[in-house]
Amino acid sequence: MTVIGVLGLQGAVGEHLKQLQSCGVDAVVVKKAEQLQDIDGLIIPGGESTAIRNLMDRYGFVEPLKSFEQPIFGTCAGMVLLANELSGTEESHLQRINIRVKRNASGRQKDSFEAALEVKGLEEPYHAVFIRAPYVEETGDGVEVLATYDGQVVAAKEGNILVSAFHPELTDDHRFLQLFIDMVNSSKLTVV
Numbered sequence: 001m002t003v004i005g006v007l008g009l010q011g012a013v014g015e016h017l018k019q020l021q022s023c024g025v026d027a028v029v030v031k032k033a034e035q036l037q038d039i040d041g042l043i044i045p046g047g048e049s050t051a052i053r054n055l056m057d058r059y060g061f062v063e064p065l066k067s068f069e070q071p072i073f074g075t076c077a078g079m080v081l082l083a084n085e086l087s088g089t090e091e092s093h094l095q096r097i098n099i100r101v102k103r104n105a106s107g108r109q110k111d112s113f114e115a116a117l118e119v120k121g122l123e124e125p126y127h128a129v130f131i132r133a134p135y136v137e138e139t140g141d142g143v144e145v146l147a148t149y150d151g152q153v154v155a156a157k158e159g160n161i162l163v164s165a166f167h168p169e170l171t172d173d174h175r176f177l178q179l180f181i182d183m184v185n186s187s188k189l190t191v192v
Contacts, residue, residue, distance in 0.1 A: 001025075001026050002025050002026065002040050002041075002181065002184055002185060002188065003025075003026045003027075003028060003038065003039045003040050004020055004025050004026070004027055004028075004039060004040060004041045004042070004043065004180075004181070004184060005027075005028050005029070005030035005035060005036070005038075005039040005041070005042045005043070006020070006027060006028070006029055006030065006042075006043045006045060007030050007042060007043065007044045007045065007052070007061070007078075008029035008030055008031045009031070009051075009052050009055035009056065009059065009061075010047045010048060010051045010052050010055060011045040011046050011047020011048070011052060011077060011078075012045045012046050012047060012075075012167065012169050012170070013029060013045055015045075015167075015169035015170060016043050016045050016075075016169045017029065018169075019168070019169050019174060019177055020043075020177070020181075022174065023174050023177060023178060023181055025181055030042065031059070032059065033059065033060045033061050033064040036064050036065075036068055039070065040070055040071075040184050040187070040188055041070050041071040041072065041073070041180065041181075041183070041184035041187070042065075042068065042070065042071075042072045042073070043072075043073045043074075043075065043078070043180070044072060044073070044074040044075070044077070044078030044081055044082065045075055045076075045077070045078055045169070046075045046076030046077045046078060046131065046167050046169075047076075047077045048077060049077040049080040049081055049093070049103065052077055052078075052081060053081060053093055056081075056093075062093075062094070065094050065096075066094055066095070066096070069160075070160065070184070070187060071160040071161070071162065071180065071183045071184050071187050072096065072160065072161050072162070073161075073162045073163070073164075073177075073180040073183075074161070074162070074163045074164075075163075075164050075166070075167055075168065075169065076131065076132075076133060076134065076164070076165060076166070076167055078163065079101060079134055079136075079163035079164060079165055080093070080101050080103055080134050081093040081094055082094050082095075082096045082097050082161055082163055083095070083097060083099050083100065083101040083136075083163075084096075084097065084098050084099060084100070084140070085099070085100040085101070085138075086100070086101055086102075086103060087100055087101065087102040087103070087137050088102075096161050097143065097156065097158045097161040097163060098139065098140030098141060098142055098143050098158055099136045099137075099138065099139050099140065099143055099153075099156060099158075099163070100136070100137045100138040101134045101135070101136055101137065102134055102135055102136075102137050103134050112129075112130055112131040112132065112133075113130050114127060114128065114129050114130070115127075115128055115130065115149055116128075117147045117148075117149060117154070117155075117166075118147065119146055119147045119155060119175075119176065119179075120144070120145070120146045120147065121146065121179055122175050122176070122179075126147070126173060126175060126176055127171055127173055128147075128149075128154070128164075128166035128167075128168075128171075128176075129166055129167045129170040129171060130149075130154075130165060130166050130167075131167060131170075133154070133165040133166060134165050135149075135152040135153060135154055135165050136152065136153035136154070136156055136163075136165070137152075139153060139156060142158050142159070143156050143157070143158045144156060144157045144158065146162075146179075147164075149165075154166060155176075157183075160183060160187055162179065162180050162183060164176065
């Protein structure tokens with residue numbers, strides 16, 4: 001059975017677990033770096049990217065996540081953590097996808113919104129929830145844009161890394177999460 005971990009340091013951990021389980025996937029909370037060897041894929045949930053990074057440092061996750069070979073899906077803050085570059089700062093975190101991200105690009109909490117997105121690979125529009133959402137300012141070589149909103153990239157993929165500025169765990173529509181589950185299952189087939 002496919003086992004997908006949700007990084008359990010801070011953020012929307014429970015919501016991701018529920019959605020994974022409703023898709024028939026074995027989902028586990030990952031609180032120790034050693035657990036990474038027992039999973040087929042990892043979700044870095046939305047939350048507060050600085051807080052998650054501080055906890056990643058404290059619990060020894062940074063280097064293991066930089067070398068983690070299985071698929072990773074970063075939602076909102078997870079996208080910020082996976083980006084090669086962050087706009088307006090020299091700082092970056094895991095540098096796993098060739099994008100430059102602007103943090104909190106859609107404003108404050110009160111500026112959160114929902115929108116119907118055309119997503120590459122999905123036949124019908126996807127209802128997306130944006131909360132203090134970042135967006136991708138620039139994509140580099142090898143990055144596939146999966147969705148845009150108001151001219152800005154809000155979902156992308158490079159190799160085994162998937163990112164979204166929105167929160168798929170906050171909807172009853174599992175199609176975007178299924179894109180990640182399909183990536184994990186395909187990755188398992190190529191490893192065997």
